[in-house]
Amino acid sequence: MLLEYKAHYGPYFFIKFLDEHFKFKKFIFSKRKGLFTMVVILNQNAGEKEIRQMKEALEKYGCSVTVMKGRNHVVLGLLGDTSGINIEQIQANDNVDRVMRVQEPYKKANRAFHPENSVIDILGNKIGGKKLGIIAGPCSVESEEQIVEIAKSVKASGASFLRGGAFKPRTSPYSFQGLRETGLDLLKLAKKETGLPIVTEIMSADMIDRFVEDVDIIQVGARNMQNFELLKELGKTNKPILLKRGLSATIEELLMSAEYIMAGGNENVILCERGIRTFETYTRNTLDLSIIPAIKKLSHLPIIIDPSHAAGISWMVEPMSKAAVAAGADGLIIEVHNDPKHALCDGQQSIEPDKFDSLMKKIKAIAEIEDREI
Numbered sequence: 001m002l003l004e005y006k007a008h009y010g011p012y013f014f015i016k017f018l019d020e021h022f023k024f025k026k027f028i029f030s031k032r033k034g035l036f037t038m039v040v041i042l043n044q045n046a047g048e049k050e051i052r053q054m055k056e057a058l059e060k061y062g063c064s065v066t067v068m069k070g071r072n073h074v075v076l077g078l079l080g081d082t083s084g085i086n087i088e089q090i091q092a093n094d095n096v097d098r099v100m101r102v103q104e105p106y107k108k109a110n111r112a113f114h115p116e117n118s119v120i121d122i123l124g125n126k127i128g129g130k131k132l133g134i135i136a137g138p139c140s141v142e143s144e145e146q147i148v149e150i151a152k153s154v155k156a157s158g159a160s161f162l163r164g165g166a167f168k169p170r171t172s173p174y175s176f177q178g179l180r181e182t183g184l185d186l187l188k189l190a191k192k193e194t195g196l197p198i199v200t201e202i203m204s205a206d207m208i209d210r211f212v213e214d215v216d217i218i219q220v221g222a223r224n225m226q227n228f229e230l231l232k233e234l235g236k237t238n239k240p241i242l243l244k245r246g247l248s249a250t251i252e253e254l255l256m257s258a259e260y261i262m263a264g265g266n267e268n269v270i271l272c273e274r275g276i277r278t279f280e281t282y283t284r285n286t287l288d289l290s291i292i293p294a295i296k297k298l299s300h301l302p303i304i305i306d307p308s309h310a311a312g313i314s315w316m317v318e319p320m321s322k323a324a325v326a327a328g329a330d331g332l333i334i335e336v337h338n339d340p341k342h343a344l345c346d347g348q349q350s351i352e353p354d355k356f357d358s359l360m361k362k363i364k365a366i367a368e369i370e371d372r373e374i
């Protein structure tokens with residue numbers, strides 16, 4: 001009965017059900033602060049000794065535990081930070097019927113513990129504040145002329161950051177793999193010419209020292225979102241990290257990956273939605289714009305949208321950019337190429353500089369409605 005109720009109505013109604021069932025209203029739904037962060041339901045055969053042992057075991061995690069005895073079950077309500085509790089271990093106890101987490105498993109990324117929006121400062125350019133962070137540039141750095149020319153034009157249109165891949169995570173080993181370290185040198189050159197901070201993807205922890213030296217925002221691509229060893233190493237730096245959502249990652253998994261970086265001490269994390277894989281094949285991925293209000297509710301971290309990789313089609317970049325800004329995104333990362341037909345990577349989804357310029361004018365107007373600016 002209890003299990004069925006939870007499966008059908010979800011945790012919120014399940015607790016409400018418990019509330020009515022056990023008549024402990026004053027404990028359960030008084031205020032947000034009074035809400036239990038975890039609920040442990042014991043088996044019917046748990047005696048006084050087992051209840052006491054379980055209560056003491058849970059208190060060792062630093063939580064306060066309230067014992068509620070109902071007609072058929074005993075429920076232990078936990079208050080406090082439960083992110084360090086190993087649920088599987090508690091679940092394995094013979095006296096435990098169910099464990100339910102009410103509090104999210106992430107702490108540093110959680111808005112509950114950090115109500116104000118985080119604003120990430122990158123050489124004086126901010127992401128997460130009133131001004132939208134617009135990152136633009138080619139999929140890959142191809143040559144000095146290419147990257148410098150694009151950097152100049154996106155800057156003239158109002159972009160605050162230059163993107164460009166040096167190390168490329170391509171699906172095929174036979175595709176262009178990027179100019180690698182030469183690509184980083186060319187990005188530095190473009191930064192020198194324009195003053196635009198640079199954003200580029202890291203593929204391996206071996207490159208961290210070089211990236212910390214030369215890159216202003218280190219991107220972790222969708223395929224590396226759960227490369228936990230890389231995330232831990234990046235957590236030891238103080239560089240802003242642009243963390244892209246994995247192809248099939250849930251919002252909670254994205255926030256747990258952010259937590260890996262933040263737990264190491266680096267709280268400069270910018271989240272990025274780049275489309276998720278669904279049954280739809282018309283677009284390259286499916287842009288999940290609902291992540292914007294979800295992240296705003298769950299976390300204080302900024303969230304930006306990548307309409308280029310999400311749609312994979314250049315003519316969809318403008319409408320998806322407009323929708324993202326209207327939905328409250330903190331910025332955009334857009335692929336811009338001066339010669340998309342001959343681009344070495346992602347030409348089909350790259351827009352030309354004049355198109356980017358007109359897109360910027362349109363999103364400026366939408367940003368104003370949201371009390372944001374470009």
Ligand SMILES: [Mn+2]
Nearest residue numbers: 139335345346
């Ligand atoms: Mn690309």
